Amino acid sequence: MIFAVVGPSGAGKDTLIAGACALDPRLRLVRRVITRPGSAGGEDFEGVTEEAFLARRAAGEFALDWRAHGLWYGIPAAQLTGGGPVLFNGSRAALPAALDLIPGLVVVLVTAPDDVLATRLAARGRESVADVRARLERAGFELPAGVVPRVVVNDGRAEDGIARFLAAVYPESGKR
Numbered sequence: 001m002i003f004a005v006v007g008p009s010g011a012g013k014d015t016l017i018a019g020a021c022a023l024d025p026r027l028r029l030v031r032r033v034i035t036r037p038g039s040a041g042g043e044d045f046e047g048v049t050e051e052a053f054l055a056r057r058a059a060g061e062f063a064l065d066w067r068a069h070g071l072w073y074g075i076p077a078a079q080l081t082g083g084g085p086v087l088f089n090g091s092r093a094a095l096p097a098a099l100d101l102i103p104g105l106v107v108v109l110v111t112a113p114d115d116v117l118a119t120r121l122a123a124r125g126r127e128s129v130a131d132v133r134a135r136l137e138r139a140g141f142e143l144p145a146g147v148v149p150r151v152v153v154n155d156g157r158a159e160d161g162i163a164r165f166l167a168a169v170y171p172e173s174g175k176r
Contacts, residue, residue, distance in 0.1 A: 002080055003169060004090035004098050007110035008141070010120035012154040012161055013089055014043045016110055019162035020169065021087070027169070030088035033062070033074040043089065064101055066094035085169060092141045099144065108168050109149035116155050 005013050021027045033046045035053045048056075053072045057065055063077035068091055075088050080102070087108075090098060099105055112120075114136055121136070143149060150168035154161035 001104065001106060002086045002102055003088070003106045003108050004095065004102075005087055005108045005110060006090045006092045006095065006143075006149075008112075008117055008136075010117035011110040011112050012120070012158070013110045015158055016152065016154060016161050016165040017087055017089060019158060020165050023162065024166065026084040028079075028082070028084050028086045030075055030079045030086060032089060033072075033076060035072040064090075064094060064098050066091050066097070068093065087169075092143060095147065096144045099147070107143070107147055107149040108152060108165070109143070110152045110154050110161075110165070112153065112155045 005017055007013050017029060021029050029044075031044055031046055033048055033053060033056070035048060035050045037047050050072060053065075053074060056062065057072075057074065061076060061078075062074040063080050065072060065074040067073075073091065073094075075090075079088075080086055095107065118136055150171065152161065152164045152168050154164070
């Protein structure tokens with residue numbers, strides 16, 4: 001099964017994904033390809049130039065790609081094959097294409113109240129107050145019609161959010 005993990009900035013998607021993968025070795029995380037320097041920090045990703053990204057895109061290497069915040073993001077098709085559940089940090093704006101291109105895709109929406117998002121975004125120290133405000137305005141983004149996501153409210157301790165995330169991935173009686 002393939003899971004697109006989406007949600008507003010500051011919801012804790014990377015934290016929950018990393019925590020879930022650490023607890024359950026069956027989970028496989030897609031290493032995204034992004035047009036920013038690999039040294040930029042944050043998630044583990046493959047940093048490439050825009051020229052290299054577009055060449056790989058033209059060669060059909062990505063199962064899904066999108067542009068956001070002035071960057072290109074790609075999900076390598078080769079990483080979606082094989083056994084076990086696969087997770088990728090996706091984009092809510094790219095969901096219509098993802099649902100068309102990846103059969104059986106399951107959407108996990110990670111969210112948190114606005115005050116929690118604001119605190120987390122400010123604590124990262126990567127953005128101006130205006131940038132944080134803009135991200136908060138986009139936090140209520142609507143999902144495509146017909147999408148019923150598995151919702152994870154990540155509003156407290158990381159351990160609690162990870163447990164909720166795993167319950168969303170394995171909803172059948174909470175088993176992992």
